Amino acid sequence: MSAVSPVRFPDSSSPDVMRRRAWWLVALNLLIPGSAQLIAGNRRLGKVGVSCTFIVWGLIVVGLLLYWLWPVAVYTLAANPTVLAVIQVVLVVLVVIWIIFTLDTLRLVRLVKVRPTARAFVAALAVVGLVGTAGVASYGAVVAGSARSAITTIFDSGEYTPPVDGRYNILLLGGDAGPDRVGLRPDSISVASVDAQTGATVLIGIPRNSEQIRFVKGSPLYGPFPQGYNCGDPCLINYLYTYGEEHPDLYPDAEKHGSLPGIEAMRDAAEGVLGLKVQYFVLIDMKGFSDLIDALGGITIDVPERTPLAAEVPGAKPFAWVEAGKQHLGGNTALWYARSRFNTTDYSRMSRQRDVQEAILREFTPANVLLKFQGVAEAGKQVVKTDIPSVMLGLFVDLASKSRKLPVTRLELVPPDFNPAHPDYDKIAQAVAAAIAKSTPTPQP
Template sequence: MSATSPVRYPDASSPATMTKRAWWLVALNFLIPGSAQLLAGSRRLGRFGVVATFVLWGIVVVALLLLWLWPVVPYTLISNTIALTVAQVLFAAYAVLWVVLTLDTLRMVRLVKTWPAARGFIAGLSIVGLVAGAGIAGYGAVVAGSARSAISAIFDSGEYAPPIDGRYNILLLGGDAGPDRTGLRPDSISVASVDATTGATVMIGVPRNLELARFSEGSPLYGPFPDGYDCGDDCLISYLYTYGEEHPELYPDAEEQGSNPGIEAMRDAVEGVLGLTLQYYVLIDMQGFSDLIDALGGITLDVPQRTPLAAAIPGSKPFAWVEAGEQHLDGFTAQWYARSRYESTDYARMSRQRDVQEAILRQFTPANILVKFQAVAAAGTQVVKTDIPSVMLGLFADLATKSRKLPLTRLELVPDEFDPLFPDFEKISAAIAAAFAASTPTPEP
């Protein structure tokens, strides 16, 4: 830049020259932060700003390429608390840098030397650029901080675990600690079995009233129930959660491993019924999961028939109805749709609960989570408990993205095909094997 440069050494007595220069400087600060300083201000500050801008752009470009070519890498990074801490610091630092560069640009513009009619527009454009740049960077810092806090609060700090027989099997429990119950009791029991390569998912529904649940010889429950959970009348599988809580000595290490005796009792029982090893569990508090649905913006369901919403109390009447067809439900309505007992069988209720679970999983898209992350994270820490280690989140996010492109295979172990009172475990194992085979994507020719 020569000593006679009209940008660095303008004719301050010419409003036309100063106005034109002001527009250029403000536009350059918005497009390439730091470039205005290189041309008309502190070159040291300008070089720092331009380098920081190009580094940020480079990180974004690399992240987008990885998301397209190798998505598990960015998913892993954004679920790592150390990486999130670094991201939070960098976003916050860039937001501060943008504020400094914008204020310095306004100083260099020298508004009092521009045309009076243009001063408001020049200042307005600078403020818009300031809010846009610093606001986006600041929001990135807030999201990174919220993600780090949520991951630390919800997920375990365990190590990576390989799949078993090519699959990850996750126990999903809908805990219902209602006012009419003593303690928590799983109201919804299912297993999500995910192919570790394709993401193809089979959702297996286990009736909460299934009896005679069996246990392997290595289970702490095999001793008291070697012939299955037979304790007299109504020995339902869901009651084993309470049994485990009442006998914590059976699972003395459960709390240290991010679980509790009730969950471990349920895990052992479901493993025995299905003949699968369940690497992880997810427990969702049905009392509060409406907040999670609201945080996601509601869910969309294809309701098979008009459904009344009411409690199973003698003399109660529906306070609302969910009409047949495609319906978008808020958290309160979705919760009642999943839990309503009015003129309904347990098996119909199971099916509705599975529909809601599937809809929630479908709503967990990267774009949806990014836009609503703070609300989702806040709700998640209140209603979700799991022993999934944070190191597995990147892999599971990648598998979830793959699974959304495939149909979900559902297997409900309910009458008339299956008898929950006297379960045929060989028949259940055969049905699971058939479901796995059916869910495998057909190779393209």
């Protein structure tokens, strides 16, 4: 008699034999779906289950090795909508397989023949195993679907773009539309300059009240403003968004490339101010980004001084305060902290906005995003617009992972070092170059 015969042909009159057999079958089904059928049931069905199990294990091992040797490849695959659709289908199939094999295993166990005191425990182990396997796969399918939806909604379908002078420069705009404003005006303007190898990041803040903005030759705005942005009255940089929207003929291909004329005008302004080539933009709705912060579970900021929160209306009084020290802020409080103008200057406000931006980036850890992915993805679709192509996501996720290990170098083009009303562009260029040099990690001997 073969070694498997007692399992395939058990002595059903012995509750102890059936109990031991039940534990073995349920445990085997949990570890290798299909193995219970292979040794005690339909062998053809068991071969299908075991083959699928080993294929999945093999893919997991290959994925882990690839992540260890070449993480950017894993990030790139995980950000590809087609790959995500395939993953979603595979996970759904796995859920169905686990359900089928668990139910068939319980049939093979023949609970009525198992000692009564063990029946409930055997059944419970099978159910817990099913929830632990099929449940995880179901959640994975939902995450893959949410990721695919978010990526196709938020990100562009453009092609890979190489870095310029070894860096990716990304324009970050905080959009501030409101009933008291004509259209949207960027309330927060900054450029993140990221080293394409190390992820070292320089965050450069441009005051929204900057004037006399210059444009490089070749910019559509160089024609109407060859001597810089001057319209008689003080012309602030953030009004260029509106100007671009009012003159869409300047940027006829903007929407075709996932942008807007107003955003392109702001991109040209940032390039003129900083002397950097800006490859991409990210526009965040300042009214809606509180949802993104809440989806991440809030942010932690080291508040330098007690800060009043108040509306920007005559006679307004603080309705709340953010105390000095490390504070964990929810979305609504973080939004007020970034925007409050009560008894402060625009430049202090800029610094707070940059603190919030850095705090958000710190929360974008793989574990945090994975656990809260659905909320993060849904919030992202509501508050973020960008022309970053999905094919670049893997690279940028890898750079973001590297950048979290390094300090962010900040450069604020504010008084007293800089005069937004009369920009000294040579001085700005020198400061930008110095900040980039400072952020570059020193090679280890």
